[in-house]
Structure formats: C-alpha cells, structure tokens
Amino acid sequence: MKVRFSVNGAVREVETAPDMPLLWILRDHLGLTGTKYGCGVAACGACTVHLDGAAVRSCQVTADALEGAEVVTIEGLGTPEAPHPVQAAWIAAQVAQCGYCQSGQIMQAAALLAENPAPSDAEIDAALAGNLCRCGTYPRIRAAVRRAAQAMREG
Amino acid sequence: MGTLRRLTRRSVLIGSLAVGGGVAFGSWAVSRPAENPLEEFAGADGAAFNPWVLVTPDEIRLITPHADFGQGAAQMQAMLIAEEMDLEPGQFSIDFGQPAKAYWNTALAEEGVPFMSTDESLPAEAMRALMGAAAKLMGLQITGGSTAVPDSFDKLRRAGAVARETLKRAAAARHGVHPDDLRTGAGAVILPDGARVPYTALAADAAKITPVTDVPLRPPAQWRLIGKPQPRLDMVAKCTGTQRYGIDVSLPGMIHAAVRMNPRKGGALKGFDPAPALAMPGVSDVIELPGGIAALATDTWTAMRAAEAVICEWGAAPYPPEQAGHWEVLAGSFTEDRLDRVWRDEGEVEAALADGAVISAEYRSPYVAHAPLEPLNATVLVTEEAVEVWTGHQIPRMLQRHVAAITGHGPEQVILHNQFIGGSFGHRLEFEFVRQAAMIAARKPGTPIKLTYSREEDFAQDFPRHIAMGRGRGVVREGRVEALDLAIAAPSVTASQMGRAGLAVPGPDAQIVAGAWNNPYDIPNFRVRGYRAPELAPVSSWRSVGAAGAGFFFDCFLDELIHAAGADPMAERIRLMRPGPARKVLEAVAQLSNWGESLSPGVGRGVAFVESFGVPVAEVVEVKDTPDGIRISRVWVAADVGRVVDPGNIENLIQGGVVFGLGHAMNAEITYSDGMAEQRNYHDHEAMRLNQCPEIFVRVLEGQGRVRGIGEPPVPPAAPALANAIFAATGKRIRELPLGRHVTFV
Numbered sequence: 001m002k003v004r005f006s007v008n009g010a011v012r013e014v015e016t017a018p019d020m021p022l023l024w025i026l027r028d029h030l031g032l033t034g035t036k037y038g039c040g041v042a043a044c045g046a047c048t049v050h051l052d053g054a055a056v057r058s059c060q061v062t063a064d065a066l067e068g069a070e071v072v073t074i075e076g077l078g079t080p081e082a083p084h085p086v087q088a089a090w091i092a093a094q095v096a097q098c099g100y101c102q103s104g105q106i107m108q109a110a111a112l113l114a115e116n117p118a119p120s121d122a123e124i125d126a127a128l129a130g131n132l133c134r135c136g137t138y139p140r141i142r143a144a145v146r147r148a149a150q151a152m153r154e155g
Numbered sequence: 156m157g158t159l160r161r162l163t164r165r166s167v168l169i170g171s172l173a174v175g176g177g178v179a180f181g182s183w184a185v186s187r188p189a190e191n192p193l194e195e196f197a198g199a200d201g202a203a204f205n206p207w208v209l210v211t212p213d214e215i216r217l218i219t220p221h222a223d224f225g226q227g228a229a230q231m232q233a234m235l236i237a238e239e240m241d242l243e244p245g246q247f248s249i250d251f252g253q254p255a256k257a258y259w260n261t262a263l264a265e266e267g268v269p270f271m272s273t274d275e276s277l278p279a280e281a282m283r284a285l286m287g288a289a290a291k292l293m294g295l296q297i298t299g300g301s302t303a304v305p306d307s308f309d310k311l312r313r314a315g316a317v318a319r320e321t322l323k324r325a326a327a328a329r330h331g332v333h334p335d336d337l338r339t340g341a342g343a344v345i346l347p348d349g350a351r352v353p354y355t356a357l358a359a360d361a362a363k364i365t366p367v368t369d370v371p372l373r374p375p376a377q378w379r380l381i382g383k384p385q386p387r388l389d390m391v392a393k394c395t396g397t398q399r400y401g402i403d404v405s406l407p408g409m410i411h412a413a414v415r416m417n418p419r420k421g422g423a424l425k426g427f428d429p430a431p432a433l434a435m436p437g438v439s440d441v442i443e444l445p446g447g448i449a450a451l452a453t454d455t456w457t458a459m460r461a462a463e464a465v466i467c468e469w470g471a472a473p474y475p476p477e478q479a480g481h482w483e484v485l486a487g488s489f490t491e492d493r494l495d496r497v498w499r500d501e502g503e504v505e506a507a508l509a510d511g512a513v514i515s516a517e518y519r520s521p522y523v524a525h526a527p528l529e530p531l532n533a534t535v536l537v538t539e540e541a542v543e544v545w546t547g548h549q550i551p552r553m554l555q556r557h558v559a560a561i562t563g564h565g566p567e568q569v570i571l572h573n574q575f576i577g578g579s580f581g582h583r584l585e586f587e588f589v590r591q592a593a594m595i596a597a598r599k600p601g602t603p604i605k606l607t608y609s610r611e612e613d614f615a616q617d618f619p620r621h622i623a624m625g626r627g628r629g630v631v632r633e634g635r636v637e638a639l640d641l642a643i644a645a646p647s648v649t650a651s652q653m654g655r656a657g658l659a660v661p662g663p664d665a666q667i668v669a670g671a672w673n674n675p676y677d678i679p680n681f682r683v684r685g686y687r688a689p690e691l692a693p694v695s696s697w698r699s700v701g702a703a704g705a706g707f708f709f710d711c712f713l714d715e716l717i718h719a720a721g722a723d724p725m726a727e728r729i730r731l732m733r734p735g736p737a738r739k740v741l742e743a744v745a746q747l748s749n750w751g752e753s754l755s756p757g758v759g760r761g762v763a764f765v766e767s768f769g770v771p772v773a774e775v776v777e778v779k780d781t782p783d784g785i786r787i788s789r790v791w792v793a794a795d796v797g798r799v800v801d802p803g804n805i806e807n808l809i810q811g812g813v814v815f816g817l818g819h820a821m822n823a824e825i826t827y828s829d830g831m832a833e834q835r836n837y838h839d840h841e842a843m844r845l846n847q848c849p850e851i852f853v854r855v856l857e858g859q860g861r862v863r864g865i866g867e868p869p870v871p872p873a874a875p876a877l878a879n880a881i882f883a884a885t886g887k888r889i890r891e892l893p894l895g896r897h898v899t900f901v
Contacts, residue, residue: 020457024454028455028456033396033402033405034395034397035396036402036528037530037607037610038610038837039837040836074395074396080391083391087394090390094386094390094803094804096225096390096393096394097226098528098577099389099392099398099575100400100528100577101528128845128846129844129845129846132528132837132842132844134528134578135578136815136848137807138810138843138845138848140810141845142848
C-alpha cells in the first residue's frame with residue numbers, strides 16, 4: 001500500500017506492506033536511524049517517537065494507521081547545532097553511556113514535559129518506567145528531566 | 156594419562172593464554188617493536204609517530220583501539236593522548252583503527268595470573284611479566300576484563316608525548332631554534348616569539364624525523380585533562396540520534412538478513428521447509444547454515460518475519476534439556492575428582508570446623524543473559540580482493556581469523572570497520588553472529604549482507620553467564636568469625652568461551668572462584684576451593700564474569716556468620732580485613748552511609764565487599780519493607796581504582812554498574828526447558844526499571860598503587876549487599892538469585 005504522512009515536518013509517501021511497523025519504515029525506508037530497535041514488543045521503549053504529539057512505541061504502529069499522521073523522531077526534535085531543551089539537558093548532565101536507549105528516553109521525556117511542565121519525581125518515574133536502559137543511567141536521566149523542566153519553565 | 160592430567164592442572168589458565176612451566180620467549184621477539192599499522196595511511200606528507208597518532212597536513216587522527224560499548228573507552232583513550240600532546244577537543248578525529256598486533260593488551264594478561272592483586276612478590280610479578288610478553292607475541296588485541304584504562308594509561312600518554320616532542324624537533328629544525336625553547340598548546344608548537352605553528356603544518360617535516368623515544372611523562376600536577384570531568388566526545392551525537400552504531404550501517408545494494416538457529420544451542424538442523432518464507436513479498440532467499448537458516452529480504456522486518464516463517468526441525472540440545480538437570484550436575488560436582496584447585500587455604504580449616512558448631516548453607520547463582528539493547532548485527536561484503544566487515548567487536552584480530560577461515564581470504568584481507576556498540580556486557584566477545592554474516596555474504600559475493608538479530612533470537616542464542624553453586628561452612632566464637640570454608644562448583648566459562656574460539660585451555664579456571672578467594676580478609680581459618688563441573692549449556696563472560704556469582708556466595712555467607720556471631724556487619728568486616736586499600740574502602744562506605752545511624756522501622760541496610768579485577772568495592776544498600784514489597788531506597792558505594800581518569804564518567808559507570816548488579820539480582824535469570832531458554836524478550840528478563848532505581852552515592856579513592864578499570868567491579872557487591880539488606884529488614888535470608896523468587900520488589 002501507499003501511505004502519506006508527515007515526518008519531522010516533511011510529507012513522505014511510502015510504498016509498504018500495511019502491517020509494517022513505523023519503526024522499520026523510519027529506519028529502512030526513510031533512513032532515519034536515530035529511532036532504535038530494541039525488542040519489537042513495546043517492552044523497552046528504544047523506538048519511542050511522537051505520533052500526533054503523543055509518545056508511542058513505533059514498533060507497535062503499523063503503516064495502515066499512518067495516513068495523514070504527524071510523526072516526530074529524535075532527528076526532528078532537535079539537532080546537534082540546535083538541540084531541543086531536553087536534549088540540551090541530557091548533554092549537560094552527560095547522561096549517555098552506550099546511548100542506544102537515549103533517543104527513546106529523550107522522546108518520552110519531551111512528551112512528558114510538553115504535557116506536564118513541572119512533573120514530580122513520582123511522575124517522572126511513572127512516565128519513564130517503560131524505557132529500559134541496560135547501562136543503568138537512570139540517576140542521570142532523572143537529573144536531566146528535572147534540569148530540562150526547569151530550563152523550559154524559565155524559557 | 157594420569158601424569159598428563161596432573162601437569163595440565165599445574166599449568167596456569169590465563170584467559171586465552173595457557174602457559175605451562177618451561178615456556179620461554181626470546182628476548183628479541185619480546186623487545187622488538189610491533190609493526191606500526193598507521194604507516195600505510197600516512198601518505199607522503201603524513202607522520203605516523205606510533206600506532207596511535209597520525210598527523211597529516213589535513214588532520215590529526217587518534218587511534219583508540221579499545222572497543223567502545225558505552226564505557227567511554229574511545230573518550231578515555233583520546234584524552235590520554237591529548238593530555239600529553241596538548242590537543243583540545245575538536246582538533247582531532249578518533250578512529251578505532253584496523254586490527255593490529257601493535258594493539259596487544261598487556262593488562263588483561265597480567266590480571267589473569269593466579270596471585271592476589273595485592274601480591275607484589277617476585278613470583279607474582281614474574282608471572283605478570285611472562286603473561287604480558289605472551290600477550291604481545293600473540294598480538295592479543297582485546298577489550299575486556301576492565302583493562303582498557305590500565306592497558307592505556309602509560310602507553311597512550313607516551314604515544315602523545317612522543318608525537319609532541321617529535322613535532323617540536325621538526326619545528327626547531329625549520330625555525331632554527333632549540334627544541335627546549337619551544338612549547339606546545341592547543342594543537343600547535345609555540346615558537347619563542349609566541350608564533351604558533353599548527354601540528355598539521357609540521358606533519359611533512361616530522362615524517363622525516365625518526366620519532367624521539369626517551370620522553371618522560373608529565374607529573375599529575377601538570378595534567379589539564381586527566382582527573383577532571385570532560386564532556387564526552389560522543390555525547391551530542393548520542394543525545395540527538397546522530398550516533399551511528401553497527402545496526403545503522405547502510406550500503407548501496409545491501410540485502411537484509413535474519414537468522415534462526417536451533418534454540419537448543421549447538422543442536423542440529425535436521426530439516427527445513429523455506430516455502431512459507433519464500434512466498435512472502437520481499438523475500439529473496441533462504442540459506443541453510445550449520446544449525447539453522449538465514450532469510451534474505453529487502454528490509455530488516457521482512458527478513459526477521461521470513462526467518463520466523465521457515466519451518467524447521469531441530470535436533471536435541473547437547474546439554475540437559477531441563478534446568479533441574481543443570482543444578483543436579485552442579486550438586487554432584489563437589490567431589491575430589493572435580494576439584495579444580497584449592498585457591499586459598501589459611502589456618503587449620505578442618506580442625507576449626509571439627510572444633511565448633513558448624514554453620515552451613517548452600518547458595519545458587521543462575522544463568523543470566525547479556526541482552527544489551529542493540530541486538531547483535533554485522534554487515535559483510537565479500538569480494539575477490541577483500542572482505543569488509545562493519546560491526547562492533549572486542550577481539551578484532553580473532554574476528555579477522557574467523558571471517559578469513561570462512562571466506563578463504565587471508566586474515567590481513569579482512570577489513571574491520573569497528574563500530575560504536577549499543578552495550579555489550581560481554582556479548583561482543585563472541586563470534587557466532589559475525590561468522591553467520593560472513594557465511595551468508597560468502598554465498599552472495601559483491602552484495603553487502605546486513606545481518607540483524609531479532610531480540611528473540613538474541614535471547615535464544617545468547618551464551619549467558621554461567622550457573623554456579625556454593626557450599627559454605629563456618630564457625631564463630633566469642634562474637635567473631637573464626638572459620639570460613641567455601642566450595643564453589645561451576646562449569647568453566649573460560650573453557651566454554653575459548654572452545655568456541657577454537658582454543659584449548661588447560662589448567663584451573665579462576666573464574667569459578669573469582670570474587671571469593673581473592674578478597675583480602677584475614678579470617679583465621681579460611682579456605683576457598685573451586686570444583687569444575689562438566690560443560691552444560693554454552694556460557695560466556697558476563698559483566699564481572701565469575702565474581703557475580705562467587706562474590707554473592709562469599710559475601711552473603713560471611714554476612715550469615717557475622718550475624719551468627721552477633722557482630723556488626725560493617726565492624727566485623729573491617730576487623731577481618733587486612734590493612735590497606737580494601738579496608739579503607741570499607742571505612743569510606745561506612746562513613747559515606749553513616750553506618751550505624753538509627754533506622755526507621757522496616758528499613759534495613761546491608762553491606763557487601765567484593766574485590767574483582769583488582770578493584771576493592773564496598774556497597775551499602777538500604778531497603779524498606781513496604782506492604783507492597785521491597786523498595787530499594789539508597790545505595791552508597793566506595794571503590795579504589797588507583798587513579799581516576801575522569802571523575803564524571805567514573806560516577807556514571809559506577810552507578811550503572813550498581814543498577815546492573817541490583818537489577819539482575821532482583822529478577823533476571825535464564826532457565827532451560829526442552830533444551831531452550833524460556834525467556835524470550837525483556838518482559839521476562841527485565842532487570843531494573845527507572846522507577847525502581849535508588850539514589851546512588853559514590854566515593855572513589857585513589858589509594859592503591861596500580862591504575863585500574865571500573866567497568867565490572869561495581870557489579871559483584873550489589874547482589875550480596877541487597878540480599879544482606881533484605882535480611883536486615885525482614886529476617887529472611889535468601890540464598891539464591893534472582894531474589895525475586897522469594898520477595899517482590901516495588
């Protein structure tokens with residue numbers, strides 16, 4: 001099937017099987033490899049993107065649900081030259097070790113802060129509990145979310 | 156046979172090196188410099204000062220041959236060179252380099268000797284030197300055993316200093332001044348009048364000078380970078396989705412592949428029907444591999460689904476099909492026949508045990524998966540002239556040999572583009588995934604083949620941490636621990652791992668007892684024996700290797716004895732510990748945690764100490780027994796690494812190591828049923844989630860004489876400290892991992 005949807009602000013048209021997950025459309029069709037494959041069953045959160053503003057696991061969204069959708073990936077959130085405040089906080093807190101989960105962590109945190117600019121520690125924990133980090137950078141992830149929240153509030 | 160067996164047992168097992176008595180190397184072969192692999196890249200105007208520094212008119216390139224799977228090895232290596240070379244971030248690029256003998260790892264071999272890390276006796280030092288020489292001759296380039304820092308610390312600073320001084324000579328000759336009148340800074344030689352000559356502008360001149368060799372290293376007081384937190388060079392890329400890993404490699408004309416191997420690991424493929432896969436749109440081929448199949452397709456997802464669709468008939472597993480059978484083998488391995496080595500025997504253990512009321516206990520440590528978040532993957536292109544491999548790997552030269560043996564090329568024709576790795580924990584020491592990619596690519600010459608494992612396949616085909624069983628006996632008297640006798644039975648992880656690499660390993664395996672025998676306690680009657688069980692399911696090094704299980708047995712059993720004696724867990728450990736860095740680490744964690752302060756009802760604290768890879772680490776874990784289950788609230792850690800290269804990165808690695816150790820102790824294990832791992836994805840092998848993560852406070856000491864690595868040592872004390880804390884809070888003594896078999900964690 002042909003599906004038209006927007007990725008990081010640009011309209012894309014992809015010829016794909018209707019049941020192909022968005023994750024693989026992004027990675028293998030569109031070359032947007034910042035979104036990572038970790039489990040394929042929504043158990044790790046590495047493939048988290050924004051779909052119409054909400055954080056979703058892109059391994060669980062199939063092509064036939066994408067017509068007209070607006071997708072934002074880690075590449076669209078910010079760039080090395082102009083990082084999103086959440087990315088800037090992650091860099092300032094020197095969060096990453098292997099870094100493989102961090103795209104998903106950052107997308108999840110950005111969605112949280114867009115909805116809740118001043119989350120409590122418990123709300124941060126609840127929002128990010130589905131994003132696995134095998135290196136164990138959780139203490140710095142928490143610190144970075146708090147740092148980003150403060151920076152965004154102070155604008 | 157008997158004689159040979161005894162001789163073999165007396166020889167010493169050193170990772171992949173097995174060196175018996177009477178082996179000697181010519182001093183010429185050992186002292187000869189290894190060939191510089193950068194010379195062929197220097198061109199006419201470039202200076203390859205040594206295997207780590209290349210300066211051309213266009214660029215400064217630093218080679219960081221230790222693989223980077225998140226620990227920051229690339230950064231660390233670059234900073235050591237940049238320190239002496241006076242480079243600033245942004246002035247150089249980094250590159251993992253080509254596999255080369257010149258990148259042999261001295262430190263790993265030195266660590267493998269059967270002496271305690273604190274032993275500086277002549278036999279211990281002589282053995283370390285011998286091992287170092289053997290590693291050099293073999294050109295053993297390997298990242299592992301927490302050795303990247305100890306291997307690099309002097310070597311790479313010297314590499315930077317040699318480059319700097321040679322560049323100064325070049326500048327001195329060109330400008331007619333004496334080298335002593337020159338300084339360097341920010342990538343340039345500074346002339347007496349203050350004018351700056353960039354290193355790149357001196358490359359052609361420097362290339363004509365024989366590099367100076369006798370360069371003293373700068374004293375710590377002059378360091379600009381070492382000992383200060385540095386922003387990691389890979390941080391911006393990793394936070395913006397622009398870091399490329401092996402799984403992100405894309406080449407023109409590339410075909411995607413997925414494998415499905417017999418889930419009864421090592422079992423045969425008895426037959427298969429590819430028809431359901433070949434009927435799927437986008438699937439181009441199904442290939443038979445030894446013990447499995449590969450499906451080829453237009454994209455990763457289709458290849459994975461196709462591999463799953465192939466109908467396969469699998470043979471039996473070459474190990475007990477049910478988990479209970481594995482435990483039975485261990486339980487039956489505490490026999491004279493299977494005694495691998497008596498590693499520690501102090502005082503009169505048998506007499507002490509005969510003389511008092513014996514406390515005894517049995518402990519278990521399960522199989523655990525590596526499961527780094529980036530699944531295994533490798534991209535291979537076979538042509539007549541060469542084989543190119545894009546993957547992340549920790550033993551590059553051995554990888555070359557494996558690939559060459561499959562494709563029929565010479566090892567030197569295998570070009571490895573080593574990639575940043577999305578976590579390893581020991582996973583990327585293995586070769587099967589690369590061998591499979593090479594086998595597929597060999598069938599499709601001229602076409603790049605990208606093999607990506609599904610997460611399910613990554614779990615099913617993992618060679619997990621080995622299982623182990625510990626039996627402790629002990630005696631306490633007048634409030635003190637008098638005797639501790641620990642016997643540990645386990646299969647040899649080293650033999651399993653090296654066997655797959657085609658290397659035989661005679662001699663006892665230190666990993667059966669690592670983290671138990673080597674703790675620098677002075678218990679009056681103290682014995683640790685290793686028993687070698689036959690090989691069971693294939694196993695591999697898992698972050699901290701033997702110390703993860705043996706450290707748990709040792710420290711929890713010591714904790715049992717201390718409680719039986721009615722002593723304070725911290726005070727008695729300190730009393731029993733030899734004076735030195737290990738005791739200071741315990742004292743530091745006691746102070747950091749304010750050990751002894753009164754705790755709220757339901758709150759308990761446990762302390763554990765395990766030394767591994769030469770690093771003494773003590774951890775205090777605090778838990779709260781809530782109505783919903785056990786909550787880990789805070790952790791305090793003290794470790795002594797001799798010298799901190801980057802205080803920011805080391806804090807991150809220690810906290811991560813604690814999370815890794817606690818998380819798997821909570822809920823992670825691999826069990827076998829019908830010969831297959833029962834755990835298929837993260838939902839049934841989860842480890843710690845962010846909402847369960849405690850606050851973790853870290854103190855790093857620099858008291859010991861040697862420079863050490865921190866990747867693995869924070870892991871082993873976490874499990875026993877947690878179990879000891881649960882005992883303190885609830886009175887429940889749990890003697891097997893994962894602890895979640897007996898308590899719920901919230």
